[in-house]
Amino acid sequence: MQYTWNDIERHVAACTHCPLSRTRQRPVMGRGDHQAALMLIAEAPGGQEDQQGIPFVGRSGEILDDLLRDCGLSREEIYITNILKCHPPGNRDPKEEEKEACFPYLKYETYLLKPKIIVCLGRVAAQRIISSDFKITRQHGTWTYRKNCALTATYHPSAILRDISKYEIVKEDFCEIVKKRTELYTHSSI
Numbered sequence: 632m633q634y635t636w637n638d639i640e641r642h643v644a645a646c647t648h649c650p651l652s653r654t655r656q657r658p659v660m661g662r663g664d665h666q667a668a669l670m671l672i673a674e675a676p677g678g679q680e681d682q683q684g685i686p687f688v689g690r691s692g693e694i695l696d697d698l699l700r701d702c703g704l705s706r707e708e709i710y711i712t713n714i715l716k717c718h719p720p721g722n723r724d725p726k727e728e729e730k731e732a733c734f735p736y737l738k739y740e741t742y743l744l745k746p747k748i749i750v751c752l753g754r755v756a757a758q759r760i761i762s763s764d765f766k767i768t769r770q771h772g773t774w775t776y777r778k779n780c781a782l783t784a785t786y787h788p789s790a791i792l793r794d795i796s797k798y799e800i801v802k803e804d805f806c807e808i809v810k811k812r813t814e815l816y817t818h819s820s821i
């Protein structure tokens with residue numbers, strides 16, 4: 632059976648596959664342009680996202696919007712989602728079993744979107760999507776190619792909240808991502 636975006640959203644809304652379903656306020660489905668070439672994947676909704684059911688509406692979201700704007704991007708032209716669709720209490724790292732329980736939703740989102748570029752925001756997403764030993768400090772901004780998709784990672788916006796000097800580093804990574812998108816559309820070999 633071919634799932635649609637509405638099907639995924641309905642399944643996420645009713646999901647009880649892990650204990651986070653008992654502590655969440657609202658599940659947080661990915662958002663954005665369903666035709667986007669660029670998919671951003673972070674780790675899990677924070678407290679604000681849990682209350683509103685929308686990704687990146689808290690302080691990390693404000694930083695993300697600044698980064699996007701500084702690189703000439705907007706939320707309307709990208710798709711943003713998380714590995715986990717439910718908030719882990721106290722913002723702790725997602726547990727392995729939670730990531731596994733939630734992963735099928737991310738797979739369906741990726742299958743429907745067919746992004747040309749996937750950007751992992753932070754270590755948790757990079758280690759789940761790119762490589763289990765991914766080191767964000769050493770490898771952010773590097774590219775990996777898989778099927779018809781270019782993958783990269785940069786720091787999570789919350790890392791900028793802890794250390795503002797990272798803003799310029801992440802901005803450079805984002806500007807390279809925009810260049811890559813242009814490049815892929817200009818001489819499309821992947």
Ligand code: URA
Nearest residue numbers: 673674675676686687
């Ligand atoms: N942090 C995340 O990883 N995801 C969100 O949606 C918000 C904050």
